[in-house]
Amino acid sequence: SDLIMGFDPNTAIFFSGIGTLVFFLIVGGRVPSYLGSSFSFIAVVIAASGYSGKGHNPHIDVALGGIIAAGVVYAIIGAIVIFVGYRWIEYLMPPAVTGVVVAVIGLNLAPVAIGEAATSQFDTWMAIITVLAVALVAVYAPGPLRRLPILLGGIIGYVIYVIFANGFHLGKPIDFTNLGKAAWVGLPNFTAPTFHANAMALIAPVAIILVAENLGHVKAVGAMTGRNLDPYLGRAFLGDGVATIIAASGGGTGLTTYAENIGVMAVNRIYSTVIFIIAAVVAILLGFCPKFGALIATIPLGVLGGLAIVLFGLIAATGGRIWVQN
Numbered sequence: 001s002d003l004i005m006g007f008d009p010n011t012a013i014f015f016s017g018i019g020t021l022v023f024f025l026i027v028g029g030r031v032p033s034y035l036g037s038s039f040s041f042i043a044v045v046i047a048a049s050g051y052s053g054k055g056h057n058p059h060i061d062v063a064l065g066g067i068i069a070a071g072v073v074y075a076i077i078g079a080i081v082i083f084v085g086y087r088w089i090e091y092l093m094p095p096a097v098t099g100v101v102v103a104v105i106g107l108n109l110a111p112v113a114i115g116e117a118a119t120s121q122f123d124t125w126m127a128i129i130t131v132l133a134v135a136l137v138a139v140y141a142p143g144p145l146r147r148l149p150i151l152l153g154g155i156i157g158y159v160i161y162v163i164f165a166n167g168f169h170l171g172k173p174i175d176f177t178n179l180g181k182a183a184w185v186g187l188p189n190f191t192a193p194t195f196h197a198n199a200m201a202l203i204a205p206v207a208i209i210l211v212a213e214n215l216g217h218v219k220a221v222g223a224m225t226g227r228n229l230d231p232y233l234g235r236a237f238l239g240d241g242v243a244t245i246i247a248a249s250g251g252g253t254g255l256t257t258y259a260e261n262i263g264v265m266a267v268n269r270i271y272s273t274v275i276f277i278i279a280a281v282v283a284i285l286l287g288f289c290p291k292f293g294a295l296i297a298t299i300p301l302g303v304l305g306g307l308a309i310v311l312f313g314l315i316a317a318t319g320g321r322i323w324v325q326n
Helices: 009-026 039-049 060-084 087-092 095-117 121-140 143-147 149-167 177-181 197-203 206-225 230-248 259-268 274-287 290-297 301-325
Strands: 035-037 255-257
Touching: 009 035, 009 230, 009 255, 009 274, 009 290, 039 060, 039 095, 039 197, 039 206, 039 301, 060 087, 060 197, 060 206, 060 230, 095 121, 095 206, 095 301, 121 143, 121 149, 121 301, 143 149, 149 301, 177 290, 206 230, 206 255, 230 255
Parallel strands: none
Antiparallel strands: 035 255
């Protein structure tokens, strides 16, 4: 999602690690979860910053101010929930409403994905191949690998792209110059936010979506672990809000609890919060590796477009799933 918004992948992964540690402290280690870039921000960030969809976003600072505003709203909701409970959220945001909101996010983003996939005819073919690779991994891969369809499908798409573009010159070859030049160790690129009323008004309401998202995730983790995590909902919202404010203060994206991790936990039955501290430390270390960011930046638009189609389709489908489950 960082690439789709034109954010710096090193900075984003660095802050996802920091955010996870902040979240861990605020929930007192009671809610096993990893915080990562929320896809809910993509549409409003692109709109607020006027991002073209190619390369580095020149107006990240404007988006960051808006993301901080969303984090503040989110943290305030968390504080209210800590003091008065969360029932009012369920009244204000019944499944019929949250389902629509989530589905609309996914469908709203579809043009972004299609735009990337349609850069050239070769890219369109690569997007289709990437989507197929993701689907095949999700259905046919052995056990634990089945839980990583986006990662593995992306790698398969990338390798096929290299073979046909760099090898057979059928498409625009991937340029590895920057990857070669990038240092193994270096500081992430921090960006300071600027505050524009219109961007803040546009992005702040995303907090409501994050609340719906987090509420669903905490309930899902609670159901899996057989523990009632509802008493920690306010702290989870507050932790996520504070983590989002910290991340956006330095160039990171808005953070949310990651559903993918819930899937992984369901498979390996390990619900230890220590695992998430280790994951956070690894993310922070990757943030200090410009080589990693440069590698992510070489992902071609066709492959990225294919992954985006899958991700945004999943978001749209999740909206429907909220209705079905309730």
